[in-house]
Amino acid sequence: MNHWIIAPVVLPAMVAPLIAYVMRHDIVLQRTASLLGAVLLTAVATGLFVLSADGSVHVYRLGDWPAPFGIVLVLDRLSALLILLTSVLGLIVLIHSVASGWDTRGRHFHALMQFQLMGICGAFLTGDAFNLFVLFEILLIASYGLTIHSGGKARLQSGLQYVIMNLAGSTLFLIALGTLYATTGTLNIADLSVKVREIPVEDAALVRVAAMLLMIVFAVKAALFPVQFWLPGTYANAPAPVAALFAIMTKVGAYAILRMHTIVFGPDAAAIGTLSQDWLMPAALITIAIGAFGVMGARRLMPLIAFAVLSSTGTLMLAVSAFTPYSAQAALYYLLHSTFAAAALFLFADLLLAKRRTGDLLKVAPATVQNGLLASLFFAGAIGIAGMPPLSGFLGKLLVLDALRVSDYTWLVWTVVLAGSLLTIVGFVRAGSLLFWKSTSADLAGPIEPEPEDEAPPVTKLGPLVVAPTMIMLAMLGLLTVFAGPVSRHMEATAGQLFDPSAYIGAVLEDQPDTKDLSAHGEAH
Amino acid sequence: MELIVATSLGGLTAAGIYLVLRLRAFPVILGLTLLSYAVNVFVFATGRLTVGLPPVLNDDASAYTDPLPQALVLTAIVISFGMTAVLVLISLGAFLEAGDDRVNIKDETTGESDA
Numbered sequence: 001m002n003h004w005i006i007a008p009v010v011l012p013a014m015v016a017p018l019i020a021y022v023m024r025h026d027i028v029l030q031r032t033a034s035l036l037g038a039v040l041l042t043a044v045a046t047g048l049f050v051l052s053a054d055g056s057v058h059v060y061r062l063g064d065w066p067a068p069f070g071i072v073l074v075l076d077r078l079s080a081l082l083i084l085l086t087s088v089l090g091l092i093v094l095i096h097s098v099a100s101g102w103d104t105r106g107r108h109f110h111a112l113m114q115f116q117l118m119g120i121c122g123a124f125l126t127g128d129a130f131n132l133f134v135l136f137e138i139l140l141i142a143s144y145g146l147t148i149h150s151g152g153k154a155r156l157q158s159g160l161q162y163v164i165m166n167l168a169g170s171t172l173f174l175i176a177l178g179t180l181y182a183t184t185g186t187l188n189i190a191d192l193s194v195k196v197r198e199i200p201v202e203d204a205a206l207v208r209v210a211a212m213l214l215m216i217v218f219a220v221k222a223a224l225f226p227v228q229f230w231l232p233g234t235y236a237n238a239p240a241p242v243a244a245l246f247a248i249m250t251k252v253g254a255y256a257i258l259r260m261h262t263i264v265f266g267p268d269a270a271a272i273g274t275l276s277q278d279w280l281m282p283a284a285l286i287t288i289a290i291g292a293f294g295v296m297g298a299r300r301l302m303p304l305i306a307f308a309v310l311s312s313t314g315t316l317m318l319a320v321s322a323f324t325p326y327s328a329q330a331a332l333y334y335l336l337h338s339t340f341a342a343a344a345l346f347l348f349a350d351l352l353l354a355k356r357r358t359g360d361l362l363k364v365a366p367a368t369v370q371n372g373l374l375a376s377l378f379f380a381g382a383i384g385i386a387g388m389p390p391l392s393g394f395l396g397k398l399l400v401l402d403a404l405r406v407s408d409y410t411w412l413v414w415t416v417v418l419a420g421s422l423l424t425i426v427g428f429v430r431a432g433s434l435l436f437w438k439s440t441s442a443d444l445a446g447p448i449e450p451e452p453e454d455e456a457p458p459v460t461k462l463g464p465l466v467v468a469p470t471m472i473m474l475a476m477l478g479l480l481t482v483f484a485g486p487v488s489r490h491m492e493a494t495a496g497q498l499f500d501p502s503a504y505i506g507a508v509l510e511d512q513p514d515t516k517d518l519s520a521h522g523e524a525h
Numbered sequence: 526m527e528l529i530v531a532t533s534l535g536g537l538t539a540a541g542i543y544l545v546l547r548l549r550a551f552p553v554i555l556g557l558t559l560l561s562y563a564v565n566v567f568v569f570a571t572g573r574l575t576v577g578l579p580p581v582l583n584d585d586a587s588a589y590t591d592p593l594p595q596a597l598v599l600t601a602i603v604i605s606f607g608m609t610a611v612l613v614l615i616s617l618g619a620f621l622e623a624g625d626d627r628v629n630i631k632d633e634t635t636g637e638s639d640a
Contacts, residue, residue, distance in 0.1 A: 130597055137604050144611055148618065156619040157630045160550065163612050164628060167557050168545065170608070174564045174601055181594065182571040233630065 001514065002051070005060040005075045007044045008083050008121035012037060016114035024108070031098050034110035038091040041117060045080070045087040052080035053490070055497060057507035059127070066515035067127075067508045068188035074127035074508060077494040078332075082124045082255055085336060086248050088476075089343055090117045096347050096469035097241040100354065105150035105239075112149070115142035116245065123252050127508055129180065129187040132256065133173050136221070140166050143249065146242040147234055158237040165230040169220040176213035183207045190508035192264045193501055196271060204271035211265040211272055215257060215279065222253025223313055225286040231313075232294060235306035240350030243302070244473075247342035250313045251335055258320055258328065263501040267323050280321035281409070285416045287314030292420040295427035301352070301360035304431055305345045308385045311420055312338040315387075318417070319400040322407060328495035330399035333488050337392040337480055341384035344473035348377045351462055351470060352435070362431050364438045369461055375436040377470055382428035384477045387421050392480035397421065399488065526574055530566065537563035550616035550626040554609065561605035568598045 015037035023029040052058065052075050060073040094113060096102075103109040119139025126132050144166075148159035181187055183206045184195040199207055216227065223231035231250070235243045261276040291311025298304035316338055319331035352374050353360050380391070387393035397417065404413045480487060497503065537559050544556025572591030580592035620626045 130600070134600060134604070137608070141608065141611060144615065148615060151618070151622070153619075153622040154630070156615065156622050160612075160615050160619045161628060161630070163608075163615055164545070164553055164557070167608055167612060168560070170605075171557070171560045171564050174568055177597075178564070178568040178571040178594075181568075181597075 001060060001064075002058055003060070004044060004047060004051075005058055005073050005125065006062075008041060008048070008087070008125065009073075009118055011041055011044065012114040012118035012121070016111045016118065019114065020108055020111035027104055030110045031103065034113060035091075035094055035098065037114055038087065038094050038117070041121075042084075042087040042091050045084040045121075048075055049080045049084045051075070052077050055493060055503075057497075057503050059507050059511075061512070061515055064515050066512050066518060068186050068191035069518065070515075071131050072127040072188065072190075072508055073125045074189075074504065075125065076504060077490075077497050078255070078259070079124045081332070081490075081494060082251070083121050085251075085339060086117060086120045086124070089248055089339060090245065092469045092472050093241050093245045093343065093347070096244070096350070096466075097239075099463070099465040099469065100241070100350060102150070102239055102241050102350075108145065109149055112142045112145040113245070115139075116146060118142075120248060120252060124255060127189050129189055129192065129260070130177055133170070133177060136173065136252075137170060139249070139252065140170070143242075143246065146245070147238045149239050149242060155237045155239075158233040162230055162234040165220065165227075169217055169227075172213055172220075173217040176210050176217055179206060179210040179213065183210060188508065189260070189263060190501075190505040193266075193505055194509070196264055197269050199269075199271040201270050207271050208275055211261070211275060212279065214260055214265075215276060218253045218256040218260070219283065220253070222250050222257065222317060223287070223310055224253070224280075224317055225283045225290060225314075228287055228290060228310060231310055232303050232306040235309060235346075236300065236302035240302070240346050240353070243306070244343040244346035244350075247309065247339045247346070250309070251316075251339055254313070254316055254320060254331070254335060257317070258331070258498065262323065262328075262498050263504060266499075266501070277321055277323050280317060281407075281413075284314050284318035284321050285413065287311070287317065288416055288420040290314075292423035292427075295424050298427065298431075299362055301349055301362060301431065301435070302346075304362070304427060305342070305349055305385075308345070308424055308428070309338075309342045311424055312342065312385060314420075315397065315400060315417060318413065319403060322404055324403065324406075325492075325495045325499045327400075327403035328498055329488060329491045330396070330403040332491040332494055333392075333399055333480075333484075334396035336487070337384070337396040337477065340473050340476040340480070341381065341391075341393060344377075344470055344477065345381040345385060347470040347473060348374070348381050351377070351467065355462070362434050364434060371436060373462070373467070375432070377467075377474065378432055378436065380474045380477075382425075382432060384474070386424045386428055388425065390481060391477045392484065393477070395481060395484050395488075526576070530570055530574060534563050534567055534570075537566075548628045550620060550628060553628055554612055554616065557612065558605075558609055561601075561609070565598050565601055565605070568601055569594055 015033060019030050019033050058075040062071045116139055119135050119142055122135035126135055144163050147162055148156050184192055186192055186195055196207060220227045265272045265276055267274055288311050291307050291314055294307025295304055298307055316331055316334050319327050319334060384391045384393050387397040401414060541556045541560035544552040572594035575590045578588050578590040579586050580590050580595055
């Protein structure tokens with residue numbers, strides 16, 4: 001048993017209280033510990049990624065109890081990939097929040113950040129449905145603290161909505177788990193997979209209810225129609241680095257659907273059939289449409305980006321909803337892309353808002369310092385999220401469209417995705433020209449900008465360390481494009497493993513030589 | 526007994542949902558608390574309803590009740606309790622900042638409510 005598997009959960013769980021209790025008065029110590037923790041996490045995640053790259057499934061049994069009685073962590077290609085993504089994203093966001101000083105605008109930023117990473121990594125690793133609920137709560141409670149970090153009226157009010165929405169979601173999660181336990185008698189994901197397949201079609205009503213309840217819960221996390229309405233408000237009002245980290249939060253929902261609705265409620269389970277697909281696809285299409293219209297209608301920059309994120313989540317879930325290995329491959333490639341693109345845009349927004357007097361309202365204002373630099377960062381980010389060549393969004397959307405070519409609704413799916421992309425491009429073009437082009441010629445467009453400047457615009461330039469995280473995020477998109485071949489081949493292998501759950505189930509349930517012997521208890525009684 | 530448990534669960538859930546939809550911080554907190562009560566009893570009942578049976582191994586016992594939902598519900602109670610505390614604090618913060626305990630937000634640029 002490889003003890004490194006639990007390290008992505010234990011490491012941040014140790015660092016966070018250390019920061020919160022021992023180092024709470026010294027921001028330099030906090031920053032050092034937090035960055036060190038994130039670097040170590042990235043190193044561990046890289047090691048686990050290499051470990052799982054050969055296609056083997058590694059199981060970590062807590063307390064050596066045999067599955068399905070004990071809790072297991074399962075490391076396969078998918079979980080290793082997502083942990084690596086989380087740790088890299090977390091590290092870059094941390095560097096940004098240290099460089100921009102966001103971590104000093106409230107208390108306990110670094111501790112909450114570490115707990116957030118712990119919850120996300122744990123959710124990706126766990127092989128137990130109830131444990132998934134617990135880790136969801138950990139990542140949520142940290143995210144509650146982070147969304148209202150540094151306070152303010154709008155932030156607290158939207159934070160309150162976010163908390164209420166997710167508490168209602170958690171209640172549904174428990175109802176779903178209860179229903180699932182009542183019908184199958186287990187909550188271990190591998191065991192569930194076996195048990196659900198044993199349920200005859202005529203007794204399937206309750207387990208279908210459980211499957212759909214779970215899908216609603218995960219849809220809340222992934223911000224899918226009709227439970228998407230918390231996302232624009234929360235992301236637009238959260239501190240920008242936190243919003244950048246939250247780019248991975250919608251992916252937790254996508255991951256959970258990808259995991260539970262293939263291994264447990266897959267199309268091959270007679271009791272479920274195409275139920276998940278039938279509901280997920282229309283929901284994803286409507287989400288894309290809402291996101292695209294939101295981008296067109298947004299009057300401020302942060303909601304504009306938030307709606308673009310919503311649209312890209314819709315595209316991701318659309319690829320997931322086909323439930324074929326090829327579509328899962330496309331979904332995973334697009335998942336990587338959309339995480340980095342969204343994070344890059346939020347980090348960029350933070351850079352711009354620090355230099356603009358007029359906040360994030362999309363209107364003509366005097367040019368900021370380094371207008372050219374900020375404009376090119378926005379340009380690259382917008383190209384990324386809208387899915388234009390040459391960045392990876394184009395390849396991702398191409399893969400998604402290609403994967404959905406075989407379904408009966410190709411015409412509808414292609415129309416929605418392409419029209420959504422067009423609207424997103426138009427929305428970003430409008431925002432970009434208002435923010436940058438018209439701003440440089442603000443004196444020519446005199447009547448449009450009526451209010452006089454009461455203070456001189458800030459002349460301090462952005463240091464290289466402040467701009468670097470945004471550039472690294474954009475560089476990730478470039479790397480995804482350049483190495484699209486190897487990356488998508490790895491995604492193909494990952495998707496293949498996901499749709500052949502026998503190795504997963506075998507590793508968890510059958511191959512357990514060194515676990516505690518439970519048969520002795522059975523004989524005594 | 527099934528009837529009593531089922532009707533009280535239904536009553537708690539209905540009251541909880543009604544209160545959550547009031548869109549004022551205090552009723553919403555009460556509503557979510559009622560919902561979490563309902564869900565805790567529900568999880569407890571998923572191990573089937575039995576009376577007077579032990580959950581742990583015992584030489585004299587002829588039958589057992591399922592111990593797992595009891596462990597699950599313990600975790601769920603702790604989590605929902607902690608979450609309620611966080612919710613109370615955040616809604617207090619929002620109330621003090623905004624001077625208003627409405628959950629839906631007014632859009633300042635137009636004055637319309639967009640929640």
